Structure formats: C-alpha cells, structure tokens
Amino acid sequence: DAGVIQSPRHEVTEMGQEVTLRCKPISGHDYLFWYRQTMMRGLELLIYFNNNVPIDDSGMPEDRFSAKMPNASFSTLKIQPSEPRDSAVYFCASSSTVPIPGFFDTGELFFGEGSRLTVL
Amino acid sequence: DQQVKQNSPSLSVQEGRISILNCDYTNSMFDYFLWYKKYPAEGPTFLISISSIKDKNEDGRFTVFLNKSAKHLSLHIVPSQPGDSAVYFCAAWRDGNQFYFGTGTSLTVIP
Numbered sequence: 500d501a502g503v504i505q506s507p508r509h510e511v512t513e514m515g516q517e518v519t520l521r522c523k524p525i526s527g528h529d530y531l532f533w534y535r536q537t538m539m540r541g542l543e544l545l546i547y548f549n550n551n552v553p554i555d556d557s558g559m560p561e562d563r564f565s566a567k568m569p570n571a572s573f574s575t576l577k578i579q580p581s582e583p584r585d586s587a588v589y590f591c592a593s594s595s596t597v598p599i600p601g602f603f604d605t606g607e608l609f610f611g612e613g614s615r616l617t618v619l
Numbered sequence: 620d621q622q623v624k625q626n627s628p629s630l631s632v633q634e635g636r637i638s639i640l641n642c643d644y645t646n647s648m649f650d651y652f653l654w655y656k657k658y659p660a661e662g663p664t665f666l667i668s669i670s671s672i673k674d675k676n677e678d679g680r681f682t683v684f685l686n687k688s689a690k691h692l693s694l695h696i697v698p699s700q701p702g703d704s705a706v707y708f709c710a711a712w713r714d715g716n717q718f719y720f721g722t723g724t725s726l727t728v729i730p
Contacts, residue, residue, distance in 0.1 A: 503662070532718070540621070541722035542663070542708060555717055590662055597712070607653055608718065610662030 505611035522591030625721035642709030649711040
C-alpha cells in the first residue's frame with residue numbers, strides 16, 4: 500500500500516523563484532498536514548486540511564506561502580518568491596482521524612519522505 | 620512560543636542499556652501525546668502514543684510515561700539497540716487543534 504508521496508525530493512533554486520511542492524496523501528485519509536522542519540523549531544505546522552478544506556493556516560509564515568488541496572488526492576505548497584531563509588525540509592503528512600482519547604488509541608500522522616528545499 | 624519542548628538535543632547510550640528521552644509541555648489542555656522516530660532522509664514514523672487518561676503505555680521495548688502534574692512525558696527504550704539510533708520527536712494534541720512537535724532528540728546507541 501503506497502504511503503504519502505511527496506515531490507520533488509530535492510529542490511535547489513535561486514532566490515526570487517517560485518517553488519511548488521507536491522503531496523499525494525494516503526487514499527482515504529481525510530486530514531492533510533504540511534510541516535517544515537528546522538533546527539530551531541523542530542517540526543512546525545504550516546497548514547492543515549480536513550476534507551480538502553483548509554482548517555488552520557496560522558503557521559504559514561507570510562503571504563509568500565500558499566497551499567491548496569483541489570481534491571482528496573493532491574495538495575500543493577507554493578512559495579513565491581522564495582528566499583534563502585525558506586531553506587528547510589518540508590513534510591506532508593496525512594491521517595484518517597484525529598486522536599480521540601478513549602476511543603482511538605492512534606490517530607497518528609503518516610509522513611512522506613520530505614522535500615528538501617535549498618534557496619540560494 | 621514552543622509548547623512542546625525537548626531540552627536534550629542529543630543522547631548517547633551503550634547498547635543493551637536503557638535510553639530515556641524526555642519531553643515537557645506547557646499547555647495542560649493537551650490530551651494526547653505521541654512519539655515519532657526519524658531516520659536521516661526519511662519522514663518521521665509513528666512509534667507509540669499515550670492518552671491523557673493514562674500514565675503509562677507499553678509496546679515491546681518502548682514505554683511512554685506521562686506525568687500530568689509535572690507536564691512531562693518520557694520515552695524509555697529497553698534494551699537499546701543500534702537500530703534505535705535516530706531522531707525522536709515528541710508531539711502533543713489538543714482537541715479541535717493541531718499536533719505540536721518538539722525540536723527532537725538525536726539518540727545514538729553505541730554498539
């Protein structure tokens with residue numbers, strides 16, 4: 500069974516260029532999350548969707564970042580224009596539910612392998 | 620502000636001994652906690668979880684302990700194996716909210 504698929508795995512671009520990261524969640528998962536990994540803040544949530552609808556985008560650093568989920572099997576994270584400080588590993592994750600103590604004992608996120616972005 | 624903190628960036632343990640990874644949180648409303656393991660160039664994978672209504676959960680060599688009064692949880696790995704060498708992330712969930720992750724602890728198990 501395929502896991503969460505992200506592309507590209509590596510992206511090197513120059514400052515000012517547009518970057519688009521892609522994610523295909525696990526089929527049947529209703530929740531999709533975009534995270535950014537940095538040394539200072541660990542895994543930082545950027546945005547998450549429930550049934551293709553953005554629920555919380557408060558983690559999106561600024562207007563240069565945007566995310567879409569046009570259907571249940573595809574999401575994009577776009578940075579325009581990109582800056583060197585955007586260099587990081589971006590993870591997409593999906594889940595079938597959220598934790599409900601007493602009812603579910605998992606609710607865990609399934610992560611993709613990440614997209615390593617380097618902005619020169 | 621970081622709501623989930625892992626104050627030890629790294630930890631080294633001899634093979635066969637116990638590894639103890641610690642995590643502190645600030646929000647008493649968190650009601651679910653998870654540990655993830657991450658190898659280089661891979662995404663994090665779920666390891667073990669615990670609900671706020673429990674104080675211990677065990678799965679094989681892995682046990683998570685929750686001390687709600689201290690807002691502290693820990694992951695114990697016994698016995699530690701070289702394959703356990705990875706970065707471990709602690710995460711917390713609050714109903715109607717999101718997963719909050721710590722900054723990670725890099726565990727090295729020395730053969």
